[in-house]
Amino acid sequence: MGRGPRRACRRCGPRCATALQQPGRGYEKDAGGNGVEMSMRQQPDLVVLGGGGAGAMAMLWTLAAGRRAVGVPGADPPSDPLLGPGATWCLPAGVHRHLELLDRLLLRRYGPDGVPARADGSRWRLADALRPTDPALAGGAVEVREEWTDGESRATVTATWPAVLRVPATELLAELWGYLAAVEATDRHAGRAPRVRVLSGHAVAGQSMAGRVRLTAPDGATVDLGDSELVLLDDHPAGAAARACGVTAAPLVVDHGDGRGPTLARAHLVVGALDTSVGDLCRRRVAPAFDEDHDEYRVRQVAVGRGPTGMPAWLAVQVPEYHVFDPVEAGLVPPGTPPDSPDHLDAVRLLVRRLFVTAAAELLQRPEAALDGAIRGGPDRPRLVSATAWRPVGPPSDGAGQLIAVGDTVGGGHPLHPLRPVTGPFRHGHRVRRYWRRRAAGTGAGEAALALAVEVAADTAEWINASISDFAEPPQFHFNADCFAELAYARAHREHFAALEAGRPAHPALLDGVPR
Numbered sequence: 001m002g003r004g005p006r007r008a009c010r011r012c013g014p015r016c017a018t019a020l021q022q023p024g025r026g027y028e029k030d031a032g033g034n035g036v037e038m039s040m041r042q043q044p045d046l047v048v049l050g051g052g053g054a055g056a057m058a059m060l061w062t063l064a065a066g067r068r069a070v071g072v073p074g075a076d077p078p079s080d081p082l083l084g085p086g087a088t089w090c091l092p093a094g095v096h097r098h099l100e101l102l103d104r105l106l107l108r109r110y111g112p113d114g115v116p117a118r119a120d121g122s123r124w125r126l127a128d129a130l131r132p133t134d135p136a137l138a139g140g141a142v143e144v145r146e147e148w149t150d151g152e153s154r155a156t157v158t159a160t161w162p163a164v165l166r167v168p169a170t171e172l173l174a175e176l177w178g179y180l181a182a183v184e185a186t187d188r189h190a191g192r193a194p195r196v197r198v199l200s201g202h203a204v205a206g207q208s209m210a211g212r213v214r215l216t217a218p219d220g221a222t223v224d225l226g227d228s229e230l231v232l233l234d235d236h237p238a239g240a241a242a243r244a245c246g247v248t249a250a251p252l253v254v255d256h257g258d259g260r261g262p263t264l265a266r267a268h269l270v271v272g273a274l275d276t277s278v279g280d281l282c283r284r285r286v287a288p289a290f291d292e293d294h295d296e297y298r299v300r301q302v303a304v305g306r307g308p309t310g311m312p313a314w315l316a317v318q319v320p321e322y323h324v325f326d327p328v329e330a331g332l333v334p335p336g337t338p339p340d341s342p343d344h345l346d347a348v349r350l351l352v353r354r355l356f357v358t359a360a361a362e363l364l365q366r367p368e369a370a371l372d373g374a375i376r377g378g379p380d381r382p383r384l385v386s387a388t389a390w391r392p393v394g395p396p397s398d399g400a401g402q403l404i405a406v407g408d409t410v411g412g413g414h415p416l417h418p419l420r421p422v423t424g425p426f427r428h429g430h431r432v433r434r435y436w437r438r439r440a441a442g443t444g445a446g447e448a449a450l451a452l453a454v455e456v457a458a459d460t461a462e463w464i465n466a467s468i469s470d471f472a473e474p475p476q477f478h479f480n481a482d483c484f485a486e487l488a489y490a491r492a493h494r495e496h497f498a499a500l501e502a503g504r505p506a507h508p509a510l511l512d513g514v515p516r
Contacts, residue, residue: 043068043226043227044068044069044070044197044225044226044228045062045067045068045069045228045229045230046058046059046062046067046068046069046070046228046229046230046231046232046432047069047070047071047072047213047225047228047230047231047232048069048070048071048072048073048231048232048234049072049204049213049231049232049233049234049235049241049244049245050072050073050074050233050234050235050236050239050241050242050407050409051071051073051074051076051078051173051177051234051235052078052081052173052234052235052406052407052408052409052424052425053078053169053172053173053176053234053407053424053425053429054232054234054406054407054424054425054428054429055071055073055232055234055406055407056071056073056078056173056176056177056180056425056429057098057176057425057426057428057429057430057432058232058234058406058428058429058432059071059180059196060102060106060126060176060179060180060429061102061429061430061432061433061436062432062436063106063180063183063195063196064102064105064106064109064433065433065436065437065440066109067436068195068196069180069195069196069197070196070197070199070225070228071177071180071196071197071198071199072199072202072203072204072215072241073177073198073199073200074200074203074235074239074240074241075200075201075203077170077174078170078173078174078176078177079169079170079173080169080170081235081236081239081408082236082385082387082408082412082415083169083269083271083316083385083415084271084379084383084385085169085170085379085380086168086170086271086272086273086314086376086379086380087168087169087170087271087314087316088166088167088168088169088304088305088306088314089165089166089167089168089169089172089304089421090141090161090164090165090166090282090302090304090418090421091130091164091165091167091421091422092161092163092164092165092418092422093132093138093163093164093165095130095165095422095426096127096130096131096132096165098426098429098430099126099127099129099130100126100127102126102127103125103126103127107123113190114186115183115186116179116182116183116185116186117182117186124179124182126175126176126179129167129171129172129175129176130165130167130172132163132165135280135308136306136307136308137165137166137167138163138164138165138166138280139164139165139166139279139280139281139282139305139310140160140161140162140163140164140280140281140282141159141160141161141164141281141282141283141284141418142157142159142160142161142281142282142283142284143157143158143159143160143284143285143286144156144157144158144283144284144285144286145158145285145286145287146285146286146287146288147288148288148290148296153287153288158286159284161282161418164282166280166282166304166305166306166310168306168314169421172425176425177198180196180198181196181198181200183195183196184196184197184198199215199223201217201218202215202216202217202218202223203215203216203240203241203244204216204240204241204244204245205222205244206244206245206246207231207245207403212224212225212226212227212228213225213228213231229445230404230432230435230445230449230452231403231404232404232405232406232432233245233247233403233404233405233406233409234405234406234407234408234409234424235247235407235408235409236408236409237249237390237392237408237409238502238504242409245403247392247405247409248392249388249390249391249392250390250391250392251264251265251266251388251389251390252264252265252388252389252390252391252464252468253265254389254468254471256469256471256472256473258472258473258474258475258476259475259476259477259478259479260473260476260479260484260487263471264388264491265388265389265413265414265468265471266386266387266388266389266471266491266495267300267318267319267386267387267414267415267470267471268318268319268384268385268386268387268491268494268495268498269316269317269318269319269384269385269386269387269415269416270316270317270319270352270355270356270359270382270383270384270385271314271315271316271317271382271383271385272314272315272356272375272376272380272381272382272383273312273313273314273315273375273376273380274312274313274315274360274371274374274375274376275311275312275374275375275376276311276312276313276364276366276370276371276374277305277309277310277311277313278303278304278305278310278311278313278364279305279309279310280305280308280310281305281310282302282303282304282305283301283302283303283304283363283364284300284301284302284416285300285301285302285363286298286299286300286301287299287301287362288474289320291320291322295322295476295479296474297320297321297322297473297474298472298473298474299317299318299319299320299359300318300414300416300470301315301316301317301318301359301362301363302315302316302317302416303315303360303363303364312376312380313364314380315356315359315360315363316415316416317355317356317359317360317363318416319355319384319494321473321487321490321491322486322487322490323355323490323494324489324490324493324494325348325351325352325355325384325493325494325497326351326493327344327347327348327350327351330347330351332347332350332351333347339496340500345497345500348384348497349382352382352383352384353375353381353382356375356382357371357372357375383501384494384497384498384501385498385501385502386494386495386498386499386502387414387415389411389412389413389414389464389467389468389471390411390412391410391411391464392405392409392410392411404449404452404453404456405456406424406428406429406456407424407425407428408424410428410456410457410460411457411460411461411464412460412463412464413463413464413465413466413467413468413470414467414468414470414471416470417463417466417467417470419462419463419466419467420463420467423459423460423462423463427459428456428459428460431452431455431456431459432452434451434452434455435448435449435451435452438451
């Protein structure tokens with residue numbers, strides 16, 4: 001007996017269905033060959049360029065809305081684009097509700113056979129990645145501020161968080177993108193056109209004059225993704241996808257009223273991991289640092305343990321504003337050694353390691369010798385990174401052409417502020433859910449995209465405004481021009497080697513016109 005036309009679900013609309021076996025529920029039959037591929041290229045509702053958490057969550061909310069999505073995360077495994085593959089995020093416990101809601105919506109829309117399964121056959125639940133009852137994730141957080149008063153250091157607890165989730169960034173991002181890839185594999189195995197495409201081996205080549213996204217396939221061929229209603233750019237501002245889309249960064253210049261005048265909002269950090277247990281408490285420390293003239297500066301430090309015992313521990317420690325990693329002065333290389341030579345770079349890395357150990361000993365209150373032997377190698381080794389507050393200067397993220405920057409691409413504040421890991425994946429990502437709800441209510445694509453861009457910019461502005469004071473220093477009104485020149489050299493010197501570590505173009509740091 002033939003079937004009549006399928007009625008639309010009263011709750012979810014005509015895209016909803018309760019069983020994969022019923023025809024006409026929004027799935028397309030896999031015709032094999034290029035048919036499925038061309039279908040997705042011509043009709044994706046969302047395209048995500050870049051492998052960040054905001055883009056992954058946007059694709060999941062799009063899938064939950066009954067729409068189709070294509071993601072181009074790039075060839076490298078997803079990780080924290082600034083703090084590196086070893087970074088561990090300290091998230092508010094409440095963010096797990098985002099994943100729980102997604103699990104419910106996806107199961108309700110597609111049924112048990114329409115959501116992916118794990119290797120053991122059990123249903124893949126996104127919420128398992130952020131389960132508050134998991135002892136490997138659950139913990140607390142404390143922020144301590146130290147001040148030098150009357151000849152001694154006094155510590156004050158300035159904030160506490162009783163319930164947080166300690167999540168390695170790489171693991172969480174791999175979970176989100178892995179789920180999306182599993183949805184695609186599920187559809188292909190069932191002979192359906194995929195609801196989601198994850199093009200990991202493709203690179204972003206830019207946009208055509210008509211606004212269509214062009215990719216470069218692994219074999220060098222050009223792929224046109226067709227007409228997409230919404231395109232999100234979620235990449236590091238210096239990443240390949242951002243460059244292909246014409247995004248350029250404008251560092252924030254701020255006068256903190258500390259005597260330095262208008263200054264780049266920039267901090268240099270050393271990040272790395274230790275094979276030592278720090279428990280389940282995330283530590284944040286703001287402390288004074290003094291140069292050889294006993295002038296006071298300020299540093300910020302974070303320590304987060306992984307797993308039930310808090311081992312290994314991931315740390316991010318700020319380099320004091322006056323500090324220079326000078327191998328010649330330290331006696332590690334002879335004078336005249338080229339700054340970009342392997343010997344000079346290895347010596348700088350050794351000095352970075354020494355500062356990391358010293359700062360870790362202060363933060364964890366443990367002997368330097370014990371911590372030096374606990375330093376991990378590989379991607380977790382101590383690395384110098386540069387963090388600059390910035391906003392994009394082009395193209396405008398105003399919804400024009402429905403190309404909208406999200407995540408770190410839309411701007412950023414201090415990387416150690418608690419709002420950073422929340423803003424992209426959970427705030428920007430959730431804004432995409434609101435976009436599709438507006439569209440379902442009859443709002444036009446242009447108007448909905450403009451509202452999305454405004455909300456994303458407001459979320460990022462909140463993070464920037466909340467953390468901009470973290471770039472300030474104690475008052476330095478007694479400094480003269482020579483003092484500020486020395487500080488400028490120290491910053492340029494650190495920026496040079498941070499750029500080399502990140503694989504970015506670097507320029508020799510100059511002091512009196514002479515490279516050192």
